[in-house]
Amino acid sequence: MASSGGSDLFRAWLEAQGAQNGAVTTLTADSVMATLESDLEATWEKLKSWLSHGGSHEIGRLCKDVATNVQGGGGTTGQREAYLKNVCKGIAEIKYFMSGVETRKEGKTTEDVSPTYEKVEGPEAYKRCIVGTVAMSTIYGDHCTLDEIIGDIENGVEQELRGTHQSGGAKLDACGGITKTDVAVGRSVLQGKIENWSKGERSVGSKDDGFARVGYVWSQWKNVCPRGRAEDEAKKEEKEKNKGTIGNFLKVGSDTHRDQLMNELMNDKVPLTVENLKTALQKSLGNGGSGAIGTIEVDNVMKNLEGSIQKNE
Structure with missing residues (x-):
């Protein structure tokens, strides 16, 4: 189905539901x-x-000089070295994930297994872009020196994805079509789940355990990041500072609207709840939340969602 109101990725996901089920098949909210x-x-x-495995040698090489x-x-x-290298490897892994490239070590050797690729387009683009962006902001948004770490590895990551992996299917610009509405929808569904996992890892990490790039690295945060600030103050300041850094590194949304999108994502106020999302679907499908999803219905869903977001802002 052609999209009549923009190229946003949640719209593409919704349209795919109608295409999969056929124009006459009834769907419910x-x-x-x-x-x-x-x-x-x-x-x-x-x-x-x-994020839970040890990472690849390729990503390790990208981060080897960060300290x-x-x-x-x-x-x-x-x-400081443990902190910087592990944060670096974590954010690089998310960038690779959003580009559709998986690299892994081959056992205890110094080599990686052959990379695997997944096409990041259509509905898959919405899923990977939203999950990666929400995960990056939730897990690493309040970490320090993120701008310097990204500044150190950004060109190397770009060269690997474009030079080594693009022929295999890496997609570097898959997330440019994300909108504020896309982010609000994904955040309403995912953020609580990712936050709970991250908090659990941070709790484990405070005992010098947990996954190296998530839990363990948090055990080093208190040594590297506060620099005389109270913990809550430091996290709040870093989160505010990192909005633009994360958005630019992941290349989410258009250059014009990226700041607005990242403000929406990393704001403490939740602009859209799961109940808002269900209500928008019910209103748009009609018949008590049951019907076919065509272009008109998709347009109505997007309008209802945008109205809910504006009301909650």
Whole structure:
């Protein structure tokens, strides 16, 4: 189905539901909502598994000099190096995920297994872009020196994805079509789940355990990041500072609207609830939330969602 009101990625996902089920097949708001939750949660589980393993030698090489090149951060040399390298590897992994490229070590060797590729387009683009963006802002949004870390590795990451992996299917610009509404929808479904996992990892990490790039790295945060600030103050300041840094690194949304999109994502006020989303689907499908999804219905969903977001802002 052609999109009549923009190229946003949630619209493409909605249109795919109509295409899969046929123009005459009846869908319900509950069934569409269940599919959306299932799709986003399955994609999050995939990214979570990537962040939970040891990472690849390729990503390790991209981050090997970060402790030397980045000037910010406190703590001992060992604390600072452990922190910077693991944050670096985590954010690079998310960038690779959003580009459709998975790299892994081959056992205990110094080599990686052959990379695997997944096309990041259509509905898959919505899932990967939203999951990656919400995960990056939730897990790493309040970390320090993010701007310096990204400044150190951004060109190298770009060269690997474009030079080494593009022929295999890496997509570097897949997330340019994300809109504020797309982000609000994804955040309403996912953020609580990702936050709960991240908090659990941080709790484990405070005992010097947990996954290196999530839990363990948080155990070093208190040594490297506060620099005389109270913890809550430091996290709040870093989160505000990192909005633009994260958006530009992930290339989410258009250059014109990226700041607005990241403000929407990293604002403490939630602009859209799951109930708002269900209501928009019910209103748009008519017949008590049951009907076919065509171009008109998709337009109505988007209008109702935008209205809910404006009301909640």
